[in-house]
Amino acid sequence: MVEFMQQMVNGLSLGAIYALIALGYTMVYGIILLINFAHGDIMMVGAYVGFFSITMLGSNVFVALLFAMLACAALGVLIEKIAYRPLRNSTRIAALITAIGASLFLEYVTIFFLTPEQRVFPAEAFPMHQYQIMGLYISNKDIFIIVLAVVLMVLLQYIVKRTRAGKAMRAVSLDQEAAVLMGISVDKTISFTFALGSALAAAAGVLIGIYYGTINPLMGIIPGLKAFVAAVLGGIGIIPGAMVGGFLMGILETMVSGYGSSMYRDAVAFGVLILILLIKPTGIFGRNESEKV
Amino acid sequence: MQVKRCLTVLVLVLFAMGIVAGCGTNNTNQQGTPAPQGTEILVGLNCELSGGVASYGTNAANGAKLAFEEINAKGGVLGKQIKVLERDSQSKTDEAMNVSADLVSKGVVAQIGPLVSGAVAACTPVMNENKVPLIAPAATAPGATVDEKTGQTFPYIFRACFLDSDQGVRMAEFAYDTLGLKTAAIYGSTSDDYAKGLAKYFKEAFEAKGGKIVANEGYVTGDKDFKATLTKIKATQPAFIYVPGYYQEVSILIKQARELGITAPMGGGDGWDSPDMVTVAGAAALNDTYFTNHYSVQDPKPAIANFVKAYETKYSKTPDSFAALGYDSAYLLVEAIKSADSADPVKVAEALAKTKDFPGITGTMTFNEKHNPVKSIVVIEFKDGKLVSH
Numbered sequence: 001m002v003e004f005m006q007q008m009v010n011g012l013s014l015g016a017i018y019a020l021i022a023l024g025y026t027m028v029y030g031i032i033l034l035i036n037f038a039h040g041d042i043m044m045v046g047a048y049v050g051f052f053s054i055t056m057l058g059s060n061v062f063v064a065l066l067f068a069m070l071a072c073a074a075l076g077v078l079i080e081k082i083a084y085r086p087l088r089n090s091t092r093i094a095a096l097i098t099a100i101g102a103s104l105f106l107e108y109v110t111i112f113f114l115t116p117e118q119r120v121f122p123a124e125a126f127p128m129h130q131y132q133i134m135g136l137y138i139s140n141k142d143i144f145i146i147v148l149a150v151v152l153m154v155l156l157q158y159i160v161k162r163t164r165a166g167k168a169m170r171a172v173s174l175d176q177e178a179a180v181l182m183g184i185s186v187d188k189t190i191s192f193t194f195a196l197g198s199a200l201a202a203a204a205g206v207l208i209g210i211y212y213g214t215i216n217p218l219m220g221i222i223p224g225l226k227a228f229v230a231a232v233l234g235g236i237g238i239i240p241g242a243m244v245g246g247f248l249m250g251i252l253e254t255m256v257s258g259y260g261s262s263m264y265r266d267a268v269a270f271g272v273l274i275l276i277l278l279i280k281p282t283g284i285f286g287r288n289e290s291e292k293v
Numbered sequence: 294m295q296v297k298r299c300l301t302v303l304v305l306v307l308f309a310m311g312i313v314a315g316c317g318t319n320n321t322n323q324q325g326t327p328a329p330q331g332t333e334i335l336v337g338l339n340c341e342l343s344g345g346v347a348s349y350g351t352n353a354a355n356g357a358k359l360a361f362e363e364i365n366a367k368g369g370v371l372g373k374q375i376k377v378l379e380r381d382s383q384s385k386t387d388e389a390m391n392v393s394a395d396l397v398s399k400g401v402v403a404q405i406g407p408l409v410s411g412a413v414a415a416c417t418p419v420m421n422e423n424k425v426p427l428i429a430p431a432a433t434a435p436g437a438t439v440d441e442k443t444g445q446t447f448p449y450i451f452r453a454c455f456l457d458s459d460q461g462v463r464m465a466e467f468a469y470d471t472l473g474l475k476t477a478a479i480y481g482s483t484s485d486d487y488a489k490g491l492a493k494y495f496k497e498a499f500e501a502k503g504g505k506i507v508a509n510e511g512y513v514t515g516d517k518d519f520k521a522t523l524t525k526i527k528a529t530q531p532a533f534i535y536v537p538g539y540y541q542e543v544s545i546l547i548k549q550a551r552e553l554g555i556t557a558p559m560g561g562g563d564g565w566d567s568p569d570m571v572t573v574a575g576a577a578a579l580n581d582t583y584f585t586n587h588y589s590v591q592d593p594k595p596a597i598a599n600f601v602k603a604y605e606t607k608y609s610k611t612p613d614s615f616a617a618l619g620y621d622s623a624y625l626l627v628e629a630i631k632s633a634d635s636a637d638p639v640k641v642a643e644a645l646a647k648t649k650d651f652p653g654i655t656g657t658m659t660f661n662e663k664h665n666p667v668k669s670i671v672v673i674e675f676k677d678g679k680l681v682s683h
Contacts, residue, residue: 213545257522258521
């Protein structure tokens with residue numbers, strides 16, 4: 001039982017990171033039906049911004065998080081403006097391929113300037129405390145990562161449901177042309193969506209740095225893919241779906257490693273993607289609705 | 294395929310020309326006259342000085358050059374000075390072969406390098422056909438010195454390092470005999486042959502001693518979350534955990550293991566050898582962890598201390614294993630020239646094969662029939678962030 005509870009803690013902290021990244025995927029998909037494959041790499045850039053603001057500016061974790069989120073929000077808006085906006089009326093496959101291009105661009109520009117070597121996130125930035133509760137090993141990092149993820153998700157939900165900008169996002173996602181007729185600036189709304197999603201990815205990047213201790217230019221690929229699966233699992237385009245999908249994904253992987261075999265972990269993760277696409281392509285929270293015409 | 298065959302033919306023709314060109318020098322050597330340069334003995338360095346594994350090649354070449362300088366300062370060998378021809382293989386296999394052909398045509402007594410097993414294999418035909426010995430400082434692949442089709446040892450290929458299999462066996466002995474631990478879990482990288490080889494030989498040796506492997510798990514390169522599998526391993530209560538792999542993952546893995554309250558000693562191979570281990574995992578988490586390595590910088594033996602000091606003075610950095618292996622390769626060669634009492638490549642190769650109890654920085658070496666050095670493997674312990682050798 002203790003072992004099971006420990007695995008749940010492991011799964012929740014892993015899932016929190018997946019959920020944060022998945023949110024960005026889902027928001028962008030929800031609004032322009034684009035799978036932004038550069039999303040994992042934006043997370044990587046966020047991790048580096050956090051790293052440099054801690055090591056070079058000597059800022060604390062929260063300031064580093066803020067810097068990373070602001071920088072990546074700007075980066076997300078910029079990528080959308082340069083790479084995706086000119087293609088908004090092209091085929092979806094053209095935009096998808098551009099997204100892969102943007103992903104590779106971010107990875108290799110980072111390698112070019114910062115070398116492929118891994119960087120060690122300074123441990124002093126977040127002193128670790130270990131708690132032992134009824135045989136469970138929990139650190140303040142586990143708590144921090146889960147609490148911060150939940151706070152950010154609640155904040156996001158508030159923005160989307162309760163603010164004017166959020167209302168505009170929902171309107172654009174529902175029907176772009178009608179939104180324009182109602183006086184909503186589609187460009188601004190889409191930029192705002194990218195900014196929000198990228199800021200969440202940046203937060204995930206800094207959290208990965210703090211939690212695991214090292215960052216490198218290709219760190220975004222695998223978590224990006226897993227988060228994509230999480231987004232599809234929850235129902236792509238649906239914000240609560242991404243959260244639930246992310247946590248489910250983390251717990252699922254942990255349980256496979258813990259009770260099955262560590263060798264099957266990734267196979268199960270991507271097997272889930274295939275199963276979902278075959279059985280319920282709209283995901284857990286998705287409604288089966290007919291294609292909008 | 295067709296293109297490849299054409300290339301092979303072309304290369305063979307080029308080699309044939311090389312042999313013809315080389316004949317002259319060989320004949321003069323056999324008549325006892327000195328090498329073409331008269332008062333000098335030529336030695337080739339074919340190392341990866343640029344490209345992907347530039348740090349391996351550069352450090353090994355630096356180590357070898359340091360050794361030759363020391364030898365020349367003491368009056369050289371057989372009354373002659375050693376002249377080093379240093380060439381860059383650019384970390385490319387085909388370039389390594391070209392460099393070999395070039396060095397052989399210049400009349401070198403032997404070639405040191407390349408570092409990577411694949412590049413050594415590419416040079417092997419050139420060296421064997423021209424009958425010039427090659428000393429590979431760090432080619433750990435079992436097939437490097439042996440023709441895998443016929444099982445015959447290549448007559449002119451030697452290596453200065455131990456094999457991956459030796460490392461796994463050494464750690465099994467250390468865990469079972471020295472630490473007295475009877476159960477072990479294996480949690481290693483499954484992405485590369487190096488770690489898989491280590492895991493396999495550790496398991497065989499540990500079980501042969503009567504030990505029990507209670508868990509056998511794996512991770513892939515780039516993984517960062519090991520907690521699920523570690524929690525599972527913890528439940529099997531192993532007395533020892535073997536973690537073959539590279540420092541990028543291992544450092545995080547050890548940190549997470551300690552965070553989960555796993556206190557069992559852990560061990561690994563030379564892939565752990567990096568300053569990042571301490572910065573990532575932290576000194577406290579690394580206590581009671583051990584890894585096998587070619588040598589230890591902190592070894593107080595006078596020969597090693599002198600080498601480390603000389604290297605640091607000359608290059609202002611700490612010599613890693615590759616530097617030490619390059620240095621040993623150079624001395625191995627000079628010892629062979631001395632005992633052959635000749636700078637004729639064929640006689641030097643014969644003398645190399647008979648190397649016995651050669652005192653190197655990376656251990657005392659005796660070549661077995663496969664031209665592999667039977668040598669000691671150092672076990673290094675992390676103690677409060679410092680490396681201590683056993």
